Amino acid sequence: MLKLTKRAEYGLTALVHLTDHAGDVVSAREISEHYRLPHRLVGEALKDLCRAGHLQSLRGPAGGYRLARSASSLTVGEVIAAIEGAPALPECDAMALVDLGFDSLADCDVESRCPIRSPLHRIQEDIWRQFERTTLEELAAPDFSLIPNRNVAKTTLSASA
């Protein structure tokens, strides 16, 4: 439940590696051997990232990948979106109600029929936002300090708990 797929995990692993070796061209094989991951799957993830424009690829021997953008502008959200596809917002709004057999919003009582209403939706949006505001540079940083939003959130949390 609520976990990333291996593809996304491998993709992030590879990207962090590429961030640590910014500028270098690194092959899928090198990455997979270094972290002992199934190299074909790492390759699939890298292909997805390349298609999305986050990576640049070079073919042939000595080929491989390198970041197409700065690690500080690439977010975890973009990476996951490129590999797993868009969010997965809970089906609990007009669409879902139509699927349930309601012809229009007019003849259904959202408040009483959809108890999750927007909150669950918003929770998942917040999760997504968290992904979108975390950059690869931050993810690659060994101790994860220097992340303003996260630190503020944490302070707020402990202050209210």
Added chain:
Amino acid sequence: MLKLTKRAEYGLTALVHLTDHAGDVVSAREISEHYRLPHRLVGEALKDLCRAGHLQSLRGPAGGYRLARSASSLTVGEVIAAIEGAPALPECDAMALVDLGFDSLADCDVESRCPIRSPLHRIQEDIWRQFERTTLEELAAPDFSLIPNRNVAKTTLSASA
């Protein structure tokens, strides 16, 4: 990817309903018919919640469930944990390294072998924290205002974006 199971969704739906009808005893059938959900599955979720002590059950005709605790003290995190089980932290620490064949932390170089390091771990922890700090009372509130932490987070986000 990164979505709740139906059981968790139905469980939250049922709980929001029970929150709206606090004090009443409501059967799984009533809830499932009201929201047009598979009633057996709703029942399974409710059983899980009952086993976890979040609900009180009454048998026999006119039986059903009611909140065992106040909606303001029950969190989304507790609900999900009761239904789906604990988190699902990424396997990217000592355990995983041992699984990969390293005998001890001493002979492996975490920094170079585990590029996700703690950050991904922390991202998922933060998601979980978000679940843990959202109460059912908040989830049941129609417009989701009055949620201090979330509002602060949002302000911070927009201020920095």
Added chain:
DNA sequence: TCTATTAGCACTAAATTAGTGCTATTTGAT
């Protein structure tokens, strides 16, 4: 020409999830 790489699918196998079947127990109503 050979070899090592990426590109792009399609496909199989494993794992997870959704939903149901079945039986037992409880309890109010008749």
Added chain:
DNA sequence: ATCAAATAGCACTAATTTAGTGCTAATAGA
């Protein structure tokens, strides 16, 4: 007493999703 309707607790099947591989083509350095 009996019946009906509810929860309790599994086990089980079917559907869906995910992991991983097979295969072929294109690219490019040696």
